[in-house]
Amino acid sequence: MPAFVDTAVKDIDQRLRELRDEVSRLEAARSALTAGRRRPGRPRGARARTTGASARTTRARTRRRTSAGPQRRSRRGGNTRAVQALELVRERPGITIPEIAKAMRIEPNYLYRVLPRLASEGSIKRNGQGWHPAPSSTLTSATATGNVTGRRKARVAKSASTASATRGARSRQRAAASTTNGRTAPGATKASVLAALAGGDPMTAGQVAAKAGLARPTVSTTLSKLAKTGEVKKAKRGYQLSSAS
Numbered sequence: 144m145p146a147f148v149d150t151a152v153k154d155i156d157q158r159l160r161e162l163r164d165e166v167s168r169l170e171a172a173r174s175a176l177t178a179g180r181r182r183p184g185r186p187r188g189a190r191a192r193t194t195g196a197s198a199r200t201t202r203a204r205t206r207r208r209t210s211a212g213p214q215r216r217s218r219r220g221g222n223t224r225a226v227q228a229l230e231l232v233r234e235r236p237g238i239t240i241p242e243i244a245k246a247m248r249i250e251p252n253y254l255y256r257v258l259p260r261l262a263s264e265g266s267i268k269r270n271g272q273g274w275h276p277a278p279s280s281t282l283t284s285a286t287a288t289g290n291v292t293g294r295r296k297a298r299v300a301k302s303a304s305t306a307s308a309t310r311g312a313r314s315r316q317r318a319a320a321s322t323t324n325g326r327t328a329p330g331a332t333k334a335s336v337l338a339a340l341a342g343g344d345p346m347t348a349g350q351v352a353a354k355a356g357l358a359r360p361t362v363s364t365t366l367s368k369l370a371k372t373g374e375v376k377k378a379k380r381g382y383q384l385s386s387a388s
Contacts, residue, residue, distance in 0.1 A: 225261065227247055228243055228254060232267050236276060237274070265277050335355040336366065343384065346383070347381040347382075
């Protein structure tokens with residue numbers, strides 16, 4: 144049997160050498176055939192075309208941002224200046240457009256468009272050359288301020304009520320937990336233990352606890368204290384009152 148194995152291994156090694164030689168010859172032939180040719184992949188110039196397209200896309204986006212940017216800034220600036228003009232009219236009723244332009248450090252041409260628009264919206268009104276805040280605008284501002292103050296007070300009151308209710312609930316929970324855990328005053332525990340032993344017969348801590356409706360560890364502690372003070376005495380099995388015969 145070992146001779147057969149040795150022969151098989153030699154045959155396999157010989158075949159592997161032949162296969163390796165065949166692989167080497169095939170690789171050499173392939174290299175000779177494909178010499179000077181590009182490997183499969185993107186065709187020549189594809190990267191250049193992609194780079195050019197990316198550059199064109201970037202330039203187009205830049206142009207869009209450049210063309211749209213000033214317009215957006217202009218709109219934001221316009222809204223801000225309209226608000227500033229409205230605030231000046233409210234602070235200085237009767238102010239004229241040149242005075243507003245001087246206060247804002249801008250040309251008055253812009254204000255000749257903005258103030259009529261604010262007037263059409265009902266925010267201000269014109270009286271001669273001066274501009275005044277519209278009564279409805281002032282009333283709306285005062286009403287809004289009052290509403291905000293009222294809502295703030297309501298929130299504060301609600302928070303105080305909620306906090307009070309929470310404290311009451313916690314107190315009730317602590318009281319309930321104390322009752323549930325069977326916690327009683329030390330004097331009441333002592334009285335309950337003595338009452339359970341009043342029959343005169345010796346009783347264990349477990350029996351006293353069952354009769355008095357108390358926890359056994361509490362009864363054991365109370366009996367030990369009563370034994371030290373001489374109010375109860377140890378019996379052969381349990382405790383009994385010292386006055387019992």
